[in-house]
Amino acid sequence: MSIEKPWFAIRKPLSPQRQTLLTLCSFLLPIAVWCVVSYVPFIWHPDMVVTISADRSDVTTVYSVGDRLPRDKESENDFVFEDFVEAVRVQNESVLEAREANDPLVTTSRTNKKVLRHLAPVGIAEGWLTRDQATDDAAIYQLWGDIATGERVPTSVPLSEENKEIVAENWAILSGISETYESKKIPKEALRTLVPQGKPSNPVFVPPPHEVVATGWYDWTHQRDPSKPSMPERYVHSLKIVFGGFLLSCLIGIPLGILGGTYDFFAKLIEPFTDFFRYMPAPAFSTVLVAILSVYDAPKIGLVFLGTFFQMVLVLSNTTKMLDRSLLEAAQTLGAKSRHLMFRVIVPGILPKLYNDLRILLGWSWTWLVIAELIGTKSGLTEFIETQGRFRNFDSVYPSIIVIGLTGYITDQILASLRPVFFSWDPEHSGKKPLWIFRGFFWLVDQDCYDRTTPERKPLISQ
Amino acid sequence: MTEEFHLPSYREQSPKVSARFKKLYERRIKMEIKGLSKTFQTSKGTTTALNKIDFSIHHREFVSVLGPSGCGKSTLIRILAGLDFPTGGEVLLEGKPVTGPGSDRGMVFQGYTLFPWLTVKKNVMFGLELSGRSGSAVESEARSWINIVGLSGFEDSYPSQLSGGMKQRVAIARSLANNPSILFMDEPFGALDAQTRAQMQSYLLQIWKNVDVTIMFVTHDLDEAIYLSDRILVLKANPGEVNEVIEVPVPRPRSPEQFITPEFLATRQRLEELIHPKGAIEEKELPVVRMVSAEDEVE
Ligand SMILES: Nc1ncnc2c1ncn2[C@@H]1O[C@H](COP(=O)(O)OP(=O)(O)OP(=O)(O)O)[C@@H](O)[C@H]1O
Ligand SMILES: [Mg+2]
Numbered sequence: 001m002s003i004e005k006p007w008f009a010i011r012k013p014l015s016p017q018r019q020t021l022l023t024l025c026s027f028l029l030p031i032a033v034w035c036v037v038s039y040v041p042f043i044w045h046p047d048m049v050v051t052i053s054a055d056r057s058d059v060t061t062v063y064s065v066g067d068r069l070p071r072d073k074e075s076e077n078d079f080v081f082e083d084f085v086e087a088v089r090v091q092n093e094s095v096l097e098a099r100e101a102n103d104p105l106v107t108t109s110r111t112n113k114k115v116l117r118h119l120a121p122v123g124i125a126e127g128w129l130t131r132d133q134a135t136d137d138a139a140i141y142q143l144w145g146d147i148a149t150g151e152r153v154p155t156s157v158p159l160s161e162e163n164k165e166i167v168a169e170n171w172a173i174l175s176g177i178s179e180t181y182e183s184k185k186i187p188k189e190a191l192r193t194l195v196p197q198g199k200p201s202n203p204v205f206v207p208p209p210h211e212v213v214a215t216g217w218y219d220w221t222h223q224r225d226p227s228k229p230s231m232p233e234r235y236v237h238s239l240k241i242v243f244g245g246f247l248l249s250c251l252i253g254i255p256l257g258i259l260g261g262t263y264d265f266f267a268k269l270i271e272p273f274t275d276f277f278r279y280m281p282a283p284a285f286s287t288v289l290v291a292i293l294s295v296y297d298a299p300k301i302g303l304v305f306l307g308t309f310f311q312m313v314l315v316l317s318n319t320t321k322m323l324d325r326s327l328l329e330a331a332q333t334l335g336a337k338s339r340h341l342m343f344r345v346i347v348p349g350i351l352p353k354l355y356n357d358l359r360i361l362l363g364w365s366w367t368w369l370v371i372a373e374l375i376g377t378k379s380g381l382t383e384f385i386e387t388q389g390r391f392r393n394f395d396s397v398y399p400s401i402i403v404i405g406l407t408g409y410i411t412d413q414i415l416a417s418l419r420p421v422f423f424s425w426d427p428e429h430s431g432k433k434p435l436w437i438f439r440g441f442f443w444l445v446d447q448d449c450y451d452r453t454t455p456e457r458k459p460l461i462s463q
Numbered sequence: 464m465t466e467e468f469h470l471p472s473y474r475e476q477s478p479k480v481s482a483r484f485k486k487l488y489e490r491r492i493k494m495e496i497k498g499l500s501k502t503f504q505t506s507k508g509t510t511t512a513l514n515k516i517d518f519s520i521h522h523r524e525f526v527s528v529l530g531p532s533g534c535g536k537s538t539l540i541r542i543l544a545g546l547d548f549p550t551g552g553e554v555l556l557e558g559k560p561v562t563g564p565g566s567d568r569g570m571v572f573q574g575y576t577l578f579p580w581l582t583v584k585k586n587v588m589f590g591l592e593l594s595g596r597s598g599s600a601v602e603s604e605a606r607s608w609i610n611i612v613g614l615s616g617f618e619d620s621y622p623s624q625l626s627g628g629m630k631q632r633v634a635i636a637r638s639l640a641n642n643p644s645i646l647f648m649d650e651p652f653g654a655l656d657a658q659t660r661a662q663m664q665s666y667l668l669q670i671w672k673n674v675d676v677t678i679m680f681v682t683h684d685l686d687e688a689i690y691l692s693d694r695i696l697v698l699k700a701n702p703g704e705v706n707e708v709i710e711v712p713v714p715r716p717r718s719p720e721q722f723i724t725p726e727f728l729a730t731r732q733r734l735e736e737l738i739h740p741k742g743a744i745e746e747k748e749l750p751v752v753r754m755v756s757a758e759d760e761v762e
Binding site: 327331333336337351423424427 | 546566568578579622
């Protein structure tokens with residue numbers, strides 16, 4: 001019989017099942033919060049997104065379908081959705097009044113065509129019209145007829161009672177002249193415009209998950225603009241910058257760090273300046289980098305390098321200094337000279353810590369990516385994020401940000417799970433097994449890695 | 464303990480033992496320590512760790528260094544191994560002054576200091592490979608050393624997979640494989656449990672018997688010192704000076720049964736006197752008293 005262990009125990013590890021469960025939860029909880037905020041209508045939703053719009057004759061501000069207006073007035077000067085609706089109603093009122101006074105307002109047929117076009121988004125939302133048909137007057141004319149006669153009933157954007165009345169009334173006027181669309185036969189008498197309709201929504205910077213997934217999928221599988229690089233191309237470009245800068249930094253930083261940790265000479269020569277330089281923010285050098293390295297990728301890689309290199313030298317020098325001195329002494333009593341100490345004791349001795357340091361430093365490199373891609377000619381994922389962000393297409397922005405995050409996270413997880421493969425001797429790993437995908441590889445490298453022979457004392461065999 | 468009064472003097476040697484010592488002193492001097500001093504400069508001033516130590520170790524001798532904590536045993540042995548430098552005096556190894564560490568002087572540390580990234584076999588081969596040798600000859604030599612310390616079957620284990628006693632045996636094998644003319648051991652069995660320790664002591668005696676090596680062994684365990692050594696160098700603290708050099712009157716070959724022989728007990732008593740002089744450990748009344756009921760009284 002197993003004892004039910006508590007979920008909350010101070011500094012006691014949970015069972016693997018519980019650990020896995022909680023790991024899942026740590027990702028699922030934020031997603032759940034996002035879903036709740038997005039899909040439960042009475043939570044938050046401070047805006048109204050326009051589903052049916054209207055033109056106003058008195059002002060030039062135009063709200064088109066998909067635009068957001070605040071729902072509640074917070075101050076006198078706020079223009080909220082209800083104000084928009086009210087303004088259009090007043091405008092319609094004057095049309096009716098004039099008509100009742102037998103002196104109908106006269107306008108142009110062009111204006112009336114515009115009035116008719118405001119029904120197009122309903123047809124598009126229902127799938128009766130394609131996106132291209134938003135200005136197809138003939139199809140829209142047909143749609144007015146279909147909705148007025150009840151042949152078609154919109155469900156995605158159900159019409160309000162007053163709009164149903166307006167559709168019927170306008171169709172009566174239109175059909176009195178022609179049942180089908182003819183450009184010349186649009187009346188000049190002012191028609192009542194549809195009253196704006198909307199639905200509660202969150203601000204544009206919190207798009208719901210399904211939109212983000214759908215837009216992300218579309219962006220990453222289709223090429224919107226053939227003259228610009230596709231998303232996978234941008235991604236590869238971004239990877240090149242991060243890993244380019246990081247590897248360059250490794251190439252110089254690892255030897256310098258190890259030298260600094262080994263010889264006091266190098267430590268005193270290198271570390272003070274490095275320590276000073278790392279406080280100067282790397283992005284501050286962006287214009288200098290562009291001036292020196294010109295445009296394209298060189299200054300970008302240079303920036304990632306600047307941001308990573310100085311930290312790397314200091315961290316690795318410190319790691320090297322942490323190596324147990326008595327190992328060096330032991331090697332010396334075994335006849336090791338300086339060059340032996342470096343390559344047979346120091347380097348292999350610090351490798352597992354160095355590996356971990358490099359993992360952390362690689363994470364650091366990723367943080368410089370966005371700034372690096374903004375300097376000189378904008379490029380890679382950042383350029384896409386920037387452009388889409390300016391157009392407030394946040395459903396395009398988030399997938400790219402998430403891809404950057406996932407790449408960093410997954411790289412690190414893979415490197416972490418490969419560590420026991422490389423450093424099976426490290427006591428830190430005793431009992432820990434690498435991810436199943438790497439076990440095959442592990443077995444190739446070291447076939448005895450799993451049988452932990454129980455230490456037992458053997459009798460002394462004398463020569 | 465009335466018997467204690469009839470203990471012979473620790474200086475009394477059976478003819479066999481004194482003949483052995485005579486033969487030992489005829490052997491050549493392996494290491495000579497002449498007026499060795501060491502002071503440390505610290506922020507709180509200077510500490511004299513060692514003060515004018517004179518001592519000679521003969522070929523194939525087993526010498527133990529004994530003394531209270533902080534008397535400079537580790538400092539002495541580190542200087543002899545060349546890992547530290549004296550501030551006065553000199554050390555001669557077979558007539559030549561010691562200037563730094565070298566493969567002719569092996570060292571076994573209390574903290575094992577195995578290379579954790581190398582297997583047992585590779586650890587043992589470390590010194591051999593440094594001397595420029597490689598190939599199957601080195602490997603078979605390493606195997607035989609592993610065999611000697613009783614670890615065959617663990618050649619490909621990593622140090623983290625071994626127990627403390629096994630690690631120390633690997634460390635011994637690693638030092639011996641290098642064929643040092645003298646082996647220094649700084650409390651090598653200090654971290655082991657009593658049982659493993661006893662076992663390691665008899666391993667060490669057997670190894671010493673079979674391998675051409677001179678051993679200098681630091682310990683603070685009196686029994687260990689008597690059981691293993693020919694002579695015991697007793698140091699005193701503040702400053703570290705030679706207190707007495709004791710010729711152990713217990714005949715060889717040694718066995719654990721000798722722990723209760725009169726010679727052994729006499730030597731032990733003398734060491735007790737030297738290390739813990741009378742009055743050094745006074746029975747102090749504890750300041751804490753908690754009422755104990757009469758039937759729970761323990762003494
Ligand atoms: N690197 C050092 N710097 C300053 N003082 C030191 C240093 N190493 C040792 N000492 C001092 O020298 C003295 C002897 O130290 P040592 O380590 O040799 O003692 P020990 O006999 O080995 O003690 P133990 O039995 O506890 O191991 C101590 O007083 C110690 O404080
Ligand atoms: Mg010591």
